[in-house]
Amino acid sequence: MAASAPTAPARPPVRRRRPRLGAYGLLLPASIVIGVALGYPLVRQFVLSFQEFGLKQQFGAPPEWVGLQNYTDLLTDSYVWTVIARSIAFCLVNAALTMLVGVALAVLMERVARGARMTLQVALLLAWGTPVLASMTVWQWLFDTQYGVINWTLVHVFGLDQFDRHSWIVQPLSFYLVATVIVVWMSVPFVAFSVYAGLLQVPAETMEAAQLDGASPRQRFWNITMPMIRPVLTIVLLLQVIWDLKVFTQIYTLQRAGAPTRETNLLGTLIYSMSKDFGQAGALATIMLVITLALTGFYIRKMLKEDEL
Numbered sequence: 001m002a003a004s005a006p007t008a009p010a011r012p013p014v015r016r017r018r019p020r021l022g023a024y025g026l027l028l029p030a031s032i033v034i035g036v037a038l039g040y041p042l043v044r045q046f047v048l049s050f051q052e053f054g055l056k057q058q059f060g061a062p063p064e065w066v067g068l069q070n071y072t073d074l075l076t077d078s079y080v081w082t083v084i085a086r087s088i089a090f091c092l093v094n095a096a097l098t099m100l101v102g103v104a105l106a107v108l109m110e111r112v113a114r115g116a117r118m119t120l121q122v123a124l125l126l127a128w129g130t131p132v133l134a135s136m137t138v139w140q141w142l143f144d145t146q147y148g149v150i151n152w153t154l155v156h157v158f159g160l161d162q163f164d165r166h167s168w169i170v171q172p173l174s175f176y177l178v179a180t181v182i183v184v185w186m187s188v189p190f191v192a193f194s195v196y197a198g199l200l201q202v203p204a205e206t207m208e209a210a211q212l213d214g215a216s217p218r219q220r221f222w223n224i225t226m227p228m229i230r231p232v233l234t235i236v237l238l239l240q241v242i243w244d245l246k247v248f249t250q251i252y253t254l255q256r257a258g259a260p261t262r263e264t265n266l267l268g269t270l271i272y273s274m275s276k277d278f279g280q281a282g283a284l285a286t287i288m289l290v291i292t293l294a295l296t297g298f299y300i301r302k303m304l305k306e307d308e309l
Contacts, residue, residue, distance in 0.1 A: 042289075048282035055276055063279075070283035079262075080270075080284070084291065087267040090176060091244040091295070097184050098240055099233070102191025107221075109192065110199045121193075128189035136253040139182050143168045169259040176264070182250050187243065191236050198232035199225065238299045245292055248272065267291075 049070055051063040074080050105124070109117050127135075142149050145167045154163040169175045202225055210220050226233075248268035255261050255269065265273070267288045274281035 045282045045285055048278050049286050051279045053278040053282075057278070066279065070280045071287070074280060074283055074287065083265050083267060083270050084287075086265075087245060088291065088295070090180070090247075090266060091241060094180055094183050094187070094244040094247075095237065095240045097180065098187045098191055098244075099237055101184060102188045102236075103195050103233075105188065105192040106195035106199055109196050124189040124192055127185060132186070132249045133253065135186065136182070136250060139178070140253075140257055143178055167258075169254050169257060169264075172260070172263045175254065175259050179250055179254060183244065183247055186250075187240060191240065194232055194236045195229065198229035202228050234299055234302060238296050241295050241299075242292055245295065246288065 048063075050065060050067055051057075052066050052069075053063045057063045105120065109120055112120070141147070143151075145151070145165050148168075150168070151163050151166055154160045154166075168178050206224060207220055210224055215223070246268050247266065251264065251266050251269050252272065255264055261269075261273075267284070271281050271284050271288070274284065
């Protein structure tokens with residue numbers, strides 16, 4: 001019998017590969033939620049800024065399209081420019097002080113013993129976790145004209161009799177001093193914990209090698225540690241500038257305690273005071289957004305360049 005020809009092994013059926021869900025597909029659900037939650041109010045605010053939307057419109061009257069009239073009225077008002085300059089100065093001073101104190105506390109947490117570090121961390125968490133209005137009540141007691149601890153200490157401990165029954169929120173300069181203390185106190189914990197987390201990622205081997213090469217502690221900090229945690233510092237500073245520019249609760253609460261409103265308004269409280277004219281409020285909020293983007297544009301471009309590398 002003739003040998004039969006060997007048969008070729010049967011090939012397994014070819015399975016069609018399903019397209020893999022890429023990173024953009026994974027980001028799509030979150031992007032939709034963020035777009036709806038943040039995009040709609042932003043678009044609505046932008047549309048309102050071109051309309052006359054006052055009390056009549058709140059009760060059902062159709063809004064009137066006024067074009068750039070709201071922006072023209074605001075940008076030709078000297079008081080609005082005063083508030084803008086005041087807000088930018090307040091933002092930059094508070095952001096700088098918050099970063100300085102926060103970085104110092106982060107370095108302190110890295111270098112102290114475990115017990116002291118835990119005590120400091122608990123204190124920062126309590127300051128960070130306390131509700132803003134509750135904290136403001138305590139701060140108002142501290143700076144109270146008659147019974148405040150601050151005035152009592154300055155008069156009876158340091159002998160400064162001019163602070164007897166001194167009102168800290170009547171004068172704009174002392175008002176912003178108190179506001180700065182409160183805002184920095186509330187913002188420092190976030191900066192301290194963020195920078196401390198960055199410091200923990202600095203390789204100990206790199207620091208030991210630099211120490212063996214003769215680098216001083218100051219040189220190791222500025223030439224090794226700071227460049228390594230620069231991305232963390234950039235993001236934290238970016239967020240801090242945004243938060244300090246739109247600060248509202250602390251300023252509004254102090255104003256309600258008896259401070260002169262016109263001399264202490266910032267952009268947030270000025271926008272809130274325009275509740276009878278949503279059109280101008282929307283225009284000023286849009287201007288505030290543009291200022292925020294201008295102040296943070298440098299850091300945003302820097303972060304985008306670092307991501308491309």
